[in-house]
Amino acid sequence: MAYYDKIARGYNDLYKDEQLKKLYIIKYNIQIEGSIRILDIGCGTGISSNFECFVVGIDPSIELLKQNNRIKVLGISESLPFKDRSFEYIVSITSIHNFKNVAKSLNEAKRVGMENFIFSVLRKSKKYDFIKSIIEKNFKIEKAIGDEKDMIFFCKNR
Numbered sequence: 001m002a003y004y005d006k007i008a009r010g011y012n013d014l015y016k017d018e019q020l021k022k023l024y025i026i027k028y029n030i031q032i033e034g035s036i037r038i039l040d041i042g043c044g045t046g047i048s049s050n051f052e053c054f055v056v057g058i059d060p061s062i063e064l065l066k067q068n069n070r071i072k073v074l075g076i077s078e079s080l081p082f083k084d085r086s087f088e089y090i091v092s093i094t095s096i097h098n099f100k101n102v103a104k105s106l107n108e109a110k111r112v113g114m115e116n117f118i119f120s121v122l123r124k125s126k127k128y129d130f131i132k133s134i135i136e137k138n139f140k141i142e143k144a145i146g147d148e149k150d151m152i153f154f155c156k157n158r
């Protein structure tokens with residue numbers, strides 16, 4: 001059983017407050033209208049999908065998705081089952097360091113996204129510098145805000 005399936009039952013108790021702080025920072029820094037479509041890559045139980053508009057989440061952990069009452073798809077970041085330019089916003093909160101292929105995943109995010117991309121990246125991850133360099137290569141970082149645990153990159157398409 002994969003790691004997130006194993007810890008799924010306790011996930012919200014362990015991480016909800018921490019993840020909500022990141023979500024609060026993101027919401028404070030963007031303006032979301034009801035007509036906006038958001039894709040949440042690595043949505044888990046849906047904490048990070050809590051925007052007041054149309055949100056689709058995607059995640060490979062069936063056990064986390066069972067606790068997610070929002071619109072969700074079982075799948076992986078490396079192969080997003082959506083047409084090009086389907087979403088005005090792509091968000092991914094504390095998930096990228098788990099992706100098997102970060103470059104491929106961010107290429108996919110770029111393909112299905114339009115203009116706005118928000119990546120919250122765990123700073124203590126060994127892959128942090130690598131992830132940041134791939135974000136810089138693919139996107140224009142407009143703002144970076146440090147949370148207690150993550151760096152949140154607000155990006156535009158290049």
Ligand SMILES: C[S@@+](CC[C@H](N)C(=O)[O-])C[C@H]1O[C@@H](n2cnc3c(N)ncnc32)[C@H](O)[C@@H]1O
Nearest residue numbers: 004019042043044047048061076077093095098
């Ligand atoms: C720390 S959790 C964050 C979940 C959610 N974004 C939140 O804020 O609560 C990391 C998530 O990344 C997901 N994940 C792992 N590999 C993935 C992949 N290749 N594609 C998409 N999500 C993945 C895990 O299943 C897990 O839900």
